[in-house]
Amino acid sequence: MCGIAGILNLNESMAPPSREELVPMISVIRHRGPDEAGIYLDDHMGLGHVRLSIIGIEGGGQPIANEDGSLWIIYNGEAFNYVELKPELLQKGHRFTTDTDTEVLLHLYEEYGPACLEKINGQFALAIWDNRKKELFLARDRMGIRPLFYTCSGNRLLFASEIKALFTHPEVTRAIDAEALHQVFTFWTTLGGGTIFENIHELPPGHYMTVKDGRITRKAFWTLPYYAPEDRWQGSFPEACETLHDLLLDAVRIRLRADVPVGAYLSGGLDSSLITALIARNFNNRLKTFSIGFQEGSFDESRYQQEMIAHLKTDHRRTLASNQGIREHFADLVWHAEKPILRTAPVPLYLLSGLVRDNQLKVVLTGEGADEVFGGYNIFKEAKIRHFWGRQPDSKIRPQLLQKLYPYIFKNPRRTSAFLYAFYAVKPGDMEDPCFSHRIRWNNTSKNTQFFSTQIAEKLNGTPWRDKVLEGLPPDFADRNLLARAQHLEMEVFLSNYLLSSQGDRPAMANSLEIRLPFLDYRVIDFAARMPPHWKINGLNEKYLLKKSFSEEVPDIVRNRPKQPYRAPIQEVFFNPAPDDYVDAMLGEDSLRQAGLFDLQKVSRLLNKYRKGGHGSEVQNMAVVGILSAQLIHHQFVANYPWRAIDPIPQDRILKTGPNSLCINGALGRNAALQP
Template identity: 50%
Template sequence: MCGIAGIVDFNNREAAAPVVGRMLDMMPHRGPDASGIYHCQPVTLGHARLSIIDLSASGDQPIHNEDKTVWITFNGEIFNYPELRSGLVEKGHRFYTRTDTEVLVHLYEEHGTDMFARLNGQFAFALWDGRKQSLLLARDRVGIRPLFYHRGNRRLTFSSEIKAIFADPDAPRALDAQTLSDIFTCWTAMGGATPFTDIHQLPPGHFARFDRDGLTLQPYWVLPFGAETDESKTEEDWVETIRALLLDATRIRLRADVPVGAYLSGGIDSTYTSTVVKRHFNNRLHTFSVGFTDPRFDEASFQKIAVDSLGTEHRAVRCAEADIGRIFPRVVWHAETPLLRTGPSPLFLLSRLVRDSDFKVVLTGEGADEVFAGYNIFKEAKIRRFWARHPDSKMRPALLARLYPYIFKDAKSGAFLQSFFKRNLTDVDSPAYSHLLRWHNTDVLKGFFSADLRNGSDSLTGFIDRYAQSLPDGFMGWDLLTRAQYTESRLFLSNYLLSSQGDRMAMANSIEGRFPFLDHRIFEAAARIPSRLRMRGLTEKYILKKAARGLIPDPLIDRAKQPYRAPISRCFFGDGQPDYVSEMLSDDTLKRYGYFDGKKVARLVAKCSQGRGSLLSERENMALVGILSTQLVHHQFIEDFRVPATRRREHAAIR
């Protein structure tokens, strides 16, 4: 895991190397162990290294081929690199390091852009082909590792983080109204957009080529939902298939020259992967978890069941509301986007615990809910579709109480929630049917927008139309569950879960997360499981639960689904209120930045300040976080953005 940066400039300017040095200085957390720069007009490649494979200086980047005509700066891991290396050596390629990075150089020489089909990994890289005078950018299949770019006149700037691109004086710094609107609808930017004008991200499963003719993007892998399902296999066949794939996916993700720990949340997913490690590979596994002082969010009792079962060497961090409020500006700085939840903050503290424990790498259970249909939103869609066949039924909506027994606790709340879930009930022909309810609920937050921001963005209908235009051919012929899984994975997985809660919070403390469930072989196999087995009735992750039975404790398999959440309003108001809150939400600052209606925000702030924050609705809590984080994004990246005046360290120069 590392940070990459670079500039390709076909305008014959020679000032790129100092700029790339400053770009690396903006993200020392991504590469605290070493750094280097390769410069040879028109390209400058920079690299900040977190040493995990080949810890010697020979593994420092950028790395080249035998005659130094191909150079690469690489972020991530290629888990099948030993097998790839052996095949390349047999074909005559000569290596000067033991890194997986050098494998990419020779694989490109051998196969060109056909190389991606051979990779099993999580990566983002930039490869310069000196003979062709061409830059190749690439990102892993599901977007675990980030890669951003800004395109100017015959010039391209790229990096692992947006703040590094902003160290380039040619890059604009402004928030994009339409993307802000999208974030306040579905939590994330859409496609290759970012919250910033003219700053783009390479989409997952894509590569791009930049040369004198311009920039071209091309997919090499697509989400496998919609593939033909395999009806010939029995449940037991699928269980054995998934067990075998998870065993191997976990095995190759333990490849490292440093110790590998594991996150342990107390759910099926992380307990499963930790059990595989403990049983097959490592009898002294170290595990890490986050808990909350507020019992509504705490899963410590389930984490204890997992730890007692596994016998791991375990450490945990307890997160209080004041902790979230204190670190929130740092969380936003690393996330580089407005947020609608405080969930990334505890994960920032968790990765700091891992780093303080002298670990650099952890396995996590992320991705299982997308791959194996584990979210309540999938069950909601199934119930609502069943209810829509008889909209006046009193019995069918009662099934929702099985999803949320802690919400449907009395007749009054039950009646209110039935009314809530009935919205858009019969819009079953909408391509976004599974997510309509959530998007409508979140879209209401845009009522806090200023008039100028509202005028610069489209409506929810416009958002849905844009999303529908991006869908693959045949999408509406898929079953409802498959469409819902695709939508969740397409919009939420890479741009939020693996970014704001994944890469950015881990790398803030120089920690690399690895995700066995997101091995593309597992993703592709799970997509071929018939939907009736992905979700059996209202039992989510049916095949995965069967695979886990007998390996992990039954209480962790049979427990009710508890979404990961963190406290919100009381983190920012009350005793010990952080100073930045009143500054960012003041009428003067709101007017100066221009994103939100000051009067509406003032009423929300008054409700919190008067000690009534505990009475805030879910929407109001999300609005509070969205407004505050947007203000912080503007403050940190536009109004008060600073590039270090002097280098934090000297970067090894290679030419």
């Protein structure tokens, strides 16, 4: 895994991109690639790269050129099937000078153009510069596991793996986008390739972009699959279980390809336990595994972690996410996330990735994506229950169904009636709403927009949040079954834009750690899309097909345990007294007034409730985290950028190539790459 950055002149009369512009861009994202650095410069294009060496350790520095130096690539990610792709390219006459997947992708593009993306099984963000055509090609993997941002400023296009790299350039302005803030406080994230900052864009998952003669063209090469009933799986359930078993095993196999040791996260839930079991039983019986424990017992899953450790006999390491630790590292996490967040859950993952790196590993496999792909979340079952009520409005078993999902709600009579009213207070016709499954969640979250300042509220265009979502839905969305619609929304809005970023790439790469996600192999996603809904959720039994397919790998106590969403404490974290603490500073009147994002009086009333020992609701807890993280975003990126000092990569550690670069030997003792 690596970090990339680049500058393209959109006007030929402009001065060429310079080393002085590129070095700060790659230096500020050096955590993504601490092993090596390289730049390419010509009259139009500047490419920068920092490398985390995992495959092709020797000779894999970037940028890399093709045989005649007409194409140059910088690349962040992995093409897990590069071994299978390379022989075909060799047969077509391509010559290789490294053992890296990077060079395979470069020649694949040379051979097939943008259609090469359909052949790649991986997680990636890449840039390829065609020096002859003067054309830039940018692309991002199907699910958006790896990030890629861009902006146009002063007749230049700048792009990078992280937004902070764009902000090093003096021509790029830094301001929070009011509409984007509204989206975060509704959907937990921004929509449609936007970011929290004005004029900073993210290339959407499954898209590529070409830039030529000053014109930018963006196209999708993949979309989330959906199959009508007549096109679904025609085999039996046991045959589906066997096929899924083989598919996921192969997804794990190719994700173990590395020239460095590979470990695994082991949370104690079904998904990470399953991935760990497949590795330990089939590929590595002395696997290193890693987990988080919590100071707060209600969040801790150590019991199930210990069951799996004993079952698989892994070499295990564990770190404790204390309330104080979460508080101390929250600001660091926001700096890496580059967006407001509504939960503290990403912080323990940041601590976990630090534990892995302290144990000298660069790569881990994780279980993320299974809930979205195989129907594991309660929000899918909620929609099923509400749909049942719509068809049978006189049924008396509705509360019992809901009690199976949320037993804690029914322990508090005052909360029970309000919760039931909010849950069932929909007209039967509402079930045809494309956003039916997520409407309660988004309505609840959007209540926190009440804390916006007048100046933010005045900037909003008043478009209902529902319309924002509908704009991006496929034409046949209304014809899909309830679970398929809910899964699409969860993957398109939440998974790609929030989970894979704030709880995926960012907390891991902050500690120079690459995570690999077998459940998001596009073959697994496509296979799951072919399954009938009742094979995913059988009654209210989530991930039914997945559990049945791997009954021998995971013990019953873990496989059949109650679903426990991954969360971390909030109130206990931020409202313990601490002198001179950044939390008090960021939520104080001076900071709130300077940022201009939130209403001082409303925020003050909310905070006083907590400071007096009161307990907030789930929505209020999200408000606290959202307000604090948005304040930190303003402080770190708008008012005080760079929040952390940028330590420039020394000149003798940068491999420089291109007509406008003096080629030198890097400090690692390797000659510069081919010059055009």
